[in-house]
Amino acid sequence: MKTLYLLREDLRTYDNPALDYACSNGEVLPVFIEPEGLGGASKWWLHYSLVALMKSYHELGCPLVFRRGDPVSTVLQLATEVGADQVVWNRIYSPAGIGLGQELKAALAEAGIPSKSFNGQLLIEPTKVLTQQQTPYKVFTPFWRACRAGLAPAQPIASPTVKPLDGSVSSERLQDWALLPTRPDWSGGLADRWSPGEQGAQQRWRTFLGGVINTYKDGRDVPSAQSTSFLSPHLAFGEISVRQIWHETLNAIQEGRVDETNGNKFLSEIGWREFSRYLLVHFPEVIDRPFNPKYEAFPWQDSPDLLAAWQAGKTGYPIVDAGMRELWHTGYMHNRVRMITASFLTKHCLTHWQHGMEWFWDTLVDADIGNNTASWQWAAGCGADAAPYFRIFNPILQSEKFDKQGDYLRVWLPELTKLPNKYIHKPWEASEDILKAASVQLGEDYPNPIVDHAEARQGALDAYQAFRN
Ligand SMILES: Cc1cc2nc3c(=O)[nH]c(=O)nc-3n(C[C@H](O)[C@H](O)[C@H](O)COP(=O)(O)OP(=O)(O)OC[C@H]3O[C@@H](n4cnc5c(N)ncnc54)[C@H](O)[C@@H]3O)c2cc1C
Known part of the structure; x- marks a missing residue:
């Protein structure tokens, strides 16, 4: 045959x-x-x-x-x-x-x-998980509880022996598809960081399961910690199977190689990936419309200047800029920083989440239609099980909490390296003397904030209030 x-x-x-x-x-x-x-x-x-x-x-x-x-x-x-x-x-x-x-x-x-x-592609067939009323779940926790209760994905299958088709079939040349960037070639940072392909995926997985996973629960929130799996692009292209991840994590927990709390936290993030695809299957319209239809009427302001500053990592808020520059250089951004940058764009800049989603789609190596759509809608407050719109991330407090010593900021913002920890999260509060000692001229070496945090926060809350009324 x-x-x-x-x-x-x-x-x-x-x-x-x-x-x-x-x-x-x-x-x-x-x-x-x-x-x-x-x-x-x-x-x-x-x-x-x-x-x-x-x-x-x-x-x-x-x-x-x-x-x-x-x-x-x-x-x-x-x-x-x-x-x-x-x-x-x-x-x-x-x-x-x-x-x-x-x-x-x-x-x-x-x-x-x-x-x-x-x-x-998935652990479970989305049509098989429904509420008692036979409707799709709209909230993650009960969805994942139901999945875990009934989840019995098949065991992974070994790589098969392939018998090629007898006779030759013409093929195009991959090089002719021009998938790689030229003029300019901006991919140097991507090549330094990643090894696309199945072998690269298995290597990442072994490193993570072999030890890193045991620091996952707390480490995953620290952008400088490298405590996550970095499997997202490999999963997006199907270079590793989620069933393999599932079974090997559970086995490792059972055998005591991975502690239960960290292992289960990791599996619940895999669960978010399932949930994002599940939503797309049951609510296909969310691909380009808010899950909560009321948000069709939200008064986005969409300033092209603010969007351009955000994309370029020149907002004047170090944690936002570090994230946007990590994204540009490596095709990846840490999850906590994705949440901060997305909140900043949709709330501080009152910019439609679709603009952010499109930029991430173009620049992420792990661009995934399910995760990107659900996460942007979550950040903007209009998604399923979303952070409420009035939950506005404070980019200074987030930075001080999750990058206390400024380690992440110093990797991506070399112009701020010499600033003391106290000011690296908010350079505009440093005195002239401190800035001078750190060789920083605000507005020259590093931008002044493009919006004032307190005013922008109030502006977002006012817009939300007006929209609700
Ligand atoms: C605004 C925004 C946009 C995002 N866009 C994408 C995207 O396009 N593609 C993408 O894969 N992830 C996206 N995420 C989710 C998350 O940031 C990444 O999956 C994660 O940072 C990838 O790193 P990792 O593989 O080391 O994750 P780990 O923490 O090791 O997690 C393991 C896997 O679980 C899945 N996962 C983890 N967190 C989430 C989440 N919050 N939602 C859904 N799945 C998750 C991913 O497949 C990930 O590879 C986005 C998050 C935000 C806030």
């Missing part, structure tokens, strides 16, 4: 149900079709992830085929060209992914070609 296996957000061989099924049924033709709509940092990641995957497939003795074009007609045409007996893929749980899956199924059925899809 000949099986065409369509790869998408599942760039791995280990615990890959569609690939495993294809391989157990005879010859396999693995195909990747150039996706549309990726941001710049994700394109960079995809390029290297595919390079790594090509190597893996090469070692398995099977070439990976690249094609460009409308996915439905490309798959149909290729399946006919090689005489495929069936087409398989792992499902993508997003409105576009689900839509494409349905279109593919219908088009293949019409052409008389059987197809089969698998869950390789």
